[in-house]
Amino acid sequence: MNVSSLRCLRCHGEFDWDGEAYLCPRCPEGASVGDAGILDVQYDYKAAREQLFANGGLASERRDVFRYLPVLPLEQPAELLPAGGTPLFGVRTFAQQYGLAAVLLKDETREPTRALKDRATTIATARARKLGHTDIYCASAGNAAISMAAFAANTGMRAHAFVPSDASEVRLGWLTRLGADVRRSSGDYDQAFAEAESMRERGWYSRNCAFNPVLVEGKKTVAYEIVEQLGWRAPDLLICPVGDACTLSAAGKGFRELAAMGITETLPRLVGVQAAAVSPVVSSFRGVTLAPRPDEQAEAETAAASIKVKRPRNLRRLLSELEQSAGVMIAVGDGAIRRAQQQLAGEAGVIAEFTSAAALAGLERLAEHESLAGRTAVLLITGGRPDD
Amino acid sequence: MNVSSLRCLRCHGEFDWDGEAYLCPRCPEGASVGDAGILDVQYDYKAAREQLFANGGLASERRDVFRYLPVLPLEQPAELLPAGGTPLFGVRTFAQQYGLAAVLLKDETREPTRALKDRATTIATARARKLGHTDIYCASAGNAAISMAAFAANTGMRAHAFVPSDASEVRLGWLTRLGADVRRSSGDYDQAFAEAESMRERGWYSRNCAFNPVLVEGKKTVAYEIVEQLGWRAPDLLICPVGDACTLSAAGKGFRELAAMGITETLPRLVGVQAAAVSPVVSSFRGVTLAPRPDEQAEAETAAASIKVKRPRNLRRLLSELEQSAGVMIAVGDGAIRRAQQQLAGEAGVIAEFTSAAALAGLERLAEHESLAGRTAVLLITGGRPDD
Numbered sequence: 001m002n003v004s005s006l007r008c009l010r011c012h013g014e015f016d017w018d019g020e021a022y023l024c025p026r027c028p029e030g031a032s033v034g035d036a037g038i039l040d041v042q043y044d045y046k047a048a049r050e051q052l053f054a055n056g057g058l059a060s061e062r063r064d065v066f067r068y069l070p071v072l073p074l075e076q077p078a079e080l081l082p083a084g085g086t087p088l089f090g091v092r093t094f095a096q097q098y099g100l101a102a103v104l105l106k107d108e109t110r111e112p113t114r115a116l117k118d119r120a121t122t123i124a125t126a127r128a129r130k131l132g133h134t135d136i137y138c139a140s141a142g143n144a145a146i147s148m149a150a151f152a153a154n155t156g157m158r159a160h161a162f163v164p165s166d167a168s169e170v171r172l173g174w175l176t177r178l179g180a181d182v183r184r185s186s187g188d189y190d191q192a193f194a195e196a197e198s199m200r201e202r203g204w205y206s207r208n209c210a211f212n213p214v215l216v217e218g219k220k221t222v223a224y225e226i227v228e229q230l231g232w233r234a235p236d237l238l239i240c241p242v243g244d245a246c247t248l249s250a251a252g253k254g255f256r257e258l259a260a261m262g263i264t265e266t267l268p269r270l271v272g273v274q275a276a277a278v279s280p281v282v283s284s285f286r287g288v289t290l291a292p293r294p295d296e297q298a299e300a301e302t303a304a305a306s307i308k309v310k311r312p313r314n315l316r317r318l319l320s321e322l323e324q325s326a327g328v329m330i331a332v333g334d335g336a337i338r339r340a341q342q343q344l345a346g347e348a349g350v351i352a353e354f355t356s357a358a359a360l361a362g363l364e365r366l367a368e369h370e371s372l373a374g375r376t377a378v379l380l381i382t383g384g385r386p387d388d
Numbered sequence: 389m390n391v392s393s394l395r396c397l398r399c400h401g402e403f404d405w406d407g408e409a410y411l412c413p414r415c416p417e418g419a420s421v422g423d424a425g426i427l428d429v430q431y432d433y434k435a436a437r438e439q440l441f442a443n444g445g446l447a448s449e450r451r452d453v454f455r456y457l458p459v460l461p462l463e464q465p466a467e468l469l470p471a472g473g474t475p476l477f478g479v480r481t482f483a484q485q486y487g488l489a490a491v492l493l494k495d496e497t498r499e500p501t502r503a504l505k506d507r508a509t510t511i512a513t514a515r516a517r518k519l520g521h522t523d524i525y526c527a528s529a530g531n532a533a534i535s536m537a538a539f540a541a542n543t544g545m546r547a548h549a550f551v552p553s554d555a556s557e558v559r560l561g562w563l564t565r566l567g568a569d570v571r572r573s574s575g576d577y578d579q580a581f582a583e584a585e586s587m588r589e590r591g592w593y594s595r596n597c598a599f600n601p602v603l604v605e606g607k608k609t610v611a612y613e614i615v616e617q618l619g620w621r622a623p624d625l626l627i628c629p630v631g632d633a634c635t636l637s638a639a640g641k642g643f644r645e646l647a648a649m650g651i652t653e654t655l656p657r658l659v660g661v662q663a664a665a666v667s668p669v670v671s672s673f674r675g676v677t678l679a680p681r682p683d684e685q686a687e688a689e690t691a692a693a694s695i696k697v698k699r700p701r702n703l704r705r706l707l708s709e710l711e712q713s714a715g716v717m718i719a720v721g722d723g724a725i726r727r728a729q730q731q732l733a734g735e736a737g738v739i740a741e742f743t744s745a746a747a748l749a750g751l752e753r754l755a756e757h758e759s760l761a762g763r764t765a766v767l768l769i770t771g772g773r774p775d776d
Contacts, residue, residue, distance in 0.1 A: 063451070063473075063475075064475075079477075079478075081477070081737055081738075082475040082477055085451075085473075085475075087451075087452070087470040087473075089467075089469065089470055090467075091542075093544075107500070110498045110499075110500070111498075112495070112498070112737070112738075113737075113739065114739075114772075146739075149737070150733075150737030150738070150739070151737055152737070153733065153734050153735060153736065153737040154479075154735075154736055154737035154738075156481075174733070174739060174774075177730060177733040177734065178733050178734060178737060178739075179733070179734045342565060345538075345541065345562070345565040345566050345567070346541055346565065346566065346567045347541060347542075348541065348542055349469055349500070349501075349537070349538030349539055349540070349541040349542035349566060350469075350500075350538070350542075351501065351502075351534075351538070351562060351565075351566075384502075386562075
């Protein structure tokens with residue numbers, strides 16, 4: 001394993017990893033977990049690069065996330081539901097309509113439980129098993145919890161899902177069928193998150209991506225796959241819906257690692273998209289931000305359940321990634337997301353969940369703001385549970 | 389392209405392929421398409437084997453169905469929604485419970501539109517485009533039509549979906565969002581099939597797997613993938629739900645081709661599973677058949693919408709494949725399917741549609757009937773649209 005240390009993204013302190021640290025030992029732990037810093041896994045990248053490649057090509061013949069084992073916090077691959085290895089493909093009409101050289105969809109609806117979350121769950125499940133945990137928990141509007149519950153079912157662990165009061169009945173039904181212990185909060189996602197993290201003292205393993213640093217390591221594999229699928233080249237733009245800010249941060253980390261190892265020469269601009277009704281990252285970012293078009297109706301609520309997060313736990317991480325990539329944060333209305341969801345189906349033949357369609361709505365907004373001529377954009381289609 | 393001829397499975401006549409034959413020119417065309425024979429694509433397998441392999445390994449680096457291009461009726465790969473390349477993985481608790489060496493799931497819920505149907509649609513769409521068709525049609529309870537509509541949307545073709553009167557509203561909603569022309573029959577699947585095939589005279593391209601012989605060619609790639617994933621070895625048992633009888637027939641053809649080319653040494657026993665309420669293949673097969681356990685309640689209806697077919701159009705093909713593989717046909721009650729669906733979720737973490745769970749219910753029934761000790765069984769999890 002090439003993990004060299006953990007770094008706190010708040011105090012920038014660096015320390016050895018004991019295998020299960022969640023909080024920075026130097027930062028004061030306050031009322032919320034965010035106050036104790038967010039940890040970032042560091043590697044010996046020289047060793048990692050050497051292990052990644054052999055005889056001019058990638059050493060691993062695996063097709064799941066463990067293809068990139070040398071940059072993961074695990075000694076060896078785990079035999080779980082195989083996550084990752086999803087296709088990347090172009091949609092010509094999108095490129096024409098928005099004036100780019102290419103618009104590519106990274107189709108994460110083809111993960112084991114239909115969501116990119118599975119990349120993170122793989123690592124969490126493998127780590128939890130290695131450490132001898134029998135119980136795993138997370139806060140989630142549905143996708144992360146369903147992912148956790150499926151992997152737990154597959155490995156005989158107990159899954160505890162903390163869901164907001166307005167969680168979809170269909171998603172709750174699947175959590176139950178997957179054997180999860182479902183704990184419905186009386187409040188929103190933020191409250192469910194707090195309730196979940198209060199369980200830490202029971203010795204359960206946290207699958208909260210914004211808290212347990214190994215989750216981001218799983219999510220970052222999507223950047224490695226994209227770069228490999230493009231012939232070891234980074235795209236110009238990486239566009240992704242933003243809720244707790246983990247996924248886009250993780251992709252940003254992956255792209256930075258690839259550049260640091262000398263595998264790619266450029267970094268993509270990270271483009272984060274939030275629903276206008278709940279867009280705290282757009283408000284916090286000091287770089288380029290775009291509001292919905294003036295003629296779009298302002299909504300008080302959003303149907304984008306998977307990114308309806310008022311207090312993004314990985315805000316610090318994402319703001320740093322956005323700065324390093326000259327990134328953009330975009331707020332789009334639900335009307336624009338709905339049109340994008342329809343466009344994904346009617347033009348690309350892709351059945352995406354409402355939240356995921358925000359990536360395409362973001363591309364539309366960005367293309368109105370500036371010319372994207374000659375660029376290649378990759379849209380993360382993060383989930384494929386469209387009707388709940 | 390290595391296609392050498394078409395063979396009629398009814399009169400056994402062989403003739404040249406003009407690229408679009410649906411019916412046997414020698415068999416009398418009667419009231420139903422089945423009366424005009426079912427055609428089977430033949431190849432120059434010596435040439436195909438040479439092209440499949442190079443330098444000791446598979447020549448193609450593609451991960452979709454076009455990986456096996458030398459045994460497909462196309463000159464070159466088509467750039468469509470990437471179908472195929474799905475994982476095969478074991479579930480230890482199933483092997484223990486039913487007394488096998490291994491029970492492996494071939495997870496076709498990870499296809500572009502969540503169903504194995506996409507393998508067939510890929511070939512149909514590529515052929516239709518090559519022939520200059522702008523319209524494509526099929527009869528379907530949902531999965532095949534959604535698959536067709538998605539590929540049509542992705543390529544700018546018009547899709548015409550003929551659905552039974554009791555088609556799920558959720559599936560109809562997705563057909564509409566994918567831009568399909570939805571034609572709801574006043575009758576069942578069999579009537580929708582007849583209505584669909586009456587459109588042939590308009591010059592539309594048929595995506596009916598039981599009619600257009602190229603569809604089976606796409607479906608058979610699942611056998612090639614399984615064999616490759618097992619290290620170029622066939623499993624002992626291949627278990628699959630049976631409706632129109634196309635999918636299991638196609639897998640059987642793939643396994644036979646692999647053996648004929650000398651790539652594998654054995655054929656798997658094909659095990660077809662039908663819902664007891666609609667089980668015409670179980671009734672027609674003269675080999676080993678199993679009825680539901682005597683204590684299972686007999687149902688007059690079935691919720692297994694995707695295999696609710698009273699007149700299986702590929703019956704002749706499947707009966708032949710079953711005979712050649714010493715196969716088994718099994719009828720299971722909806723109660724057993726429901727338990728199997730729950731078991732797939734709760735033990736394997738796999739979210740399968742009701743119909744697909746019939747494969748596991750079939751394994752349970754077969755294991756009651758005979759010892760499967762030492763065997764490796766592959767279950768085709770054909771679809772992942774669980775709630776409609």
